[in-house]
Amino acid sequence: MPAPAELADRLARHGQEHVLRFWDELSDDQRQRLAGQLDAIDLDEIAALYAGDVDQPDWEAAARRAEPPRAMRLADRQSGQGGGLGVTREEAEKRGKAALDAGKVGVLLVAGGQGSRLGFEKPKGMYPIGPVSAATLLQIHLEKAVALAERHGVGVPVYLMTSPVTHDDTVEFLAEHDRFGLAEDDLFIFRQGTMPAVDKETGKLLLADKGELFLSPDGHGGTVAALATYKSGTSGKSGTSGKSEMAGRPGGENAVEHMKRRGIECLYYLQVDNPLIPIGDKELIGYHLATDSELTSVAVAKETPDEKLGNFVMLDGKLCVIEYSDFPAEVAAQTDEGGGLRFWAGSIAVHVFGVAFLERMLALKDALPFHIAKKKVPHLGADGEPVDPSEPNALKFERFIFDLLPQAENPIVVEYAEEEIFAPLKNAPGAPKDTAEYVQRFLVNQHRGWLQAAGVELPADTPVEISPLWALDAEGVLERAARGPIAVDGPTYLR
Structure with missing residues (x-):
């Protein structure tokens, strides 16, 4: 049975018809799966990314003209002074508490990673990290949301983003444990999208199997699109990707619709691997609200110039993050008048987002640029045999959530001590x-x-x-x- 003519023609126009070479060997279910994956891919976008037609900033050049960020430093927080933001700790805590009491705060928890690097072949959120209890990462985070709700007398919804490889296991695990005490309407699980990898020499799509593309999560920046595309009540397994799996059942709501129904105005964002985070911290939320910030970020002070943390900087009056791998060593080593690092502010992936800001970003097709990385990607060769490369052979495309910073109004950075907020399991x-x-x-x-x-x-x-x-x-x-x-x-x- 030949592939559908429309599908074959579309692939041929982009030089990608090779992905159908095993079509005749596939079952009807496998054909449907592959067709669904291909239907979800924007082949024009993939071609433009491969050709370099999508703007990729020269981050090294940008770093050389950057300035340190506007920030609330740790010493000012601890002394109770207003510091660089003009807001005292007492004022911030009062504003944050009022928002929590009013039920205006939700939690955005990113849990798309596997524990493979830990020798744990399950979603990382299921890793037993409790030093005495062996409580899992997910248990610790969700119980914090339950405790926060009890303290403030109002539900604190958790928006939990999985990936195609972690979704089913995570859903099953949380159902087995009765959501660790969260009310049913206080846990909204949604799945991020994926992007295909392409051969770095030819731009050809890679196959993971005869009836399956090699797909990987589209980065934590994919959170933004997934908030609006994934519907509650989506049925079926998560093996397929893209539009077909995001459709949901009639009557389902997406995460943004859920937030609006619940009156959520800001989201406390974190990643599942860091159990130290004070979820819903009223002080951080208060700085966010008191400064009319659309996006507030936590920083820790870098101990060394080459520490592997993204760098918060100001570029042309805009707050940005430049990854450590793109930050020239001589710039990272610059010192200030006091002898400390001039670029001290390391990003730890903890933010507070205004929901209205995220809605505005959803209306922009290119709100988040793609980052391109060279990776080793196992795949199926032209002869149908597995290929396990020893060197990077493919390009992967990801979006990063911190790239929203330049588009936010009044973005701010707040410094915390590492021991109070940052101990990621990696x-x-x-x-x-x-x-x-x-x-x-x-x-x-x-x-x-x-x-x-x-x-x-x-x-x-x-x-x-x-x-x-x-x-x-x-x-x-x-x-x-x-x-x-x-x-x-x-x-x-x-x-």
Whole structure:
């Protein structure tokens, strides 16, 4: 059975007809799957990206004319002063609390990654990271949302973005655990889109199998489009990609529609691999609101010029992030009058977005540019045999959420101490940082610090873990301590 003429002609016009070479060997289901994947791809866009017709900024040149960002520095936060934003900590906390009390805050949690680099062949959100409890990353984050809702007396919806490779496992896992206490309407799971990889020498689409394109998630920048395209109630497995899987059942709502129904005006954005984040932090939300910012970002101070964090900078009056790989070493090493790094502000992928801003960005087709990366991509050769390249053989196309910064009104940066907000799980044991042991040490230190600040006596070097349902933060621990003594005489999980 030949491929449909319309499909074959469309592919031939772009020199991509090779993806149908195994069509006669496919079952009807496999043909439908491949046709759906191809229907979802903008072949003109792929051709333009490969040809270099899409603008790619010269980031190294841009870095050489950049200025440090407008920011609330950590010292000013800790002293209670207004700092570079002109807003005191007390004012910020008051504004943030009011928004949380009014039910205007939601959480945007990105969970599209697998744990392969950790030797964990499941979605990373299912990794058991609790130092005493073995609670998973998803459990910790969702229980924080439950505790936040209890504190403020109103639901705090979580918009959880998966990817095609993590979606089904994540949905099943959360159903098994009854969403870790979140109300059904407080958890909106949606799936990001994908982009095909192409051969870097020819621009040809690559096949993962005879009836399947090689597709990968379109980057955390794909969050924006997925908020509007993925409908609640979408049925079927997540193996296919693009328009066909995003359609949803009649009557379903997308995430933006859900936000509007719930009255959500700002979103606290984070990635699933970082369990240290104070989700819904009223101070950060308050700075965002008090400065009329459309996009507020958290920074930590870089310890060394070559630290692998994106750099917040000002370019032509616009706030931007330049990736560490695009930042010239001599610029990164520049110092200020006090001898500190001039470009100190490292991005940790924690933001607050205005929902109205995201809606405005959705109306712009090219709000987020594609970044092109050379990667090793296993694929099916012309003879139908697997090819496992030893060198980068393909181009992948991704969008990054921080590229929204230049388009936001009044974007700001707020500095936090690394130990209070940033311990991402990225590496297998043996790496110098960002391993499970590293993250667990940060969690234990944070929780021990909260308890000691509340006057609780702790045995030396004893692991203690606090469930968000027992106390959300240092303030919650103080409230617990005021009710009666807290005993810790060995490894303890307070829940």
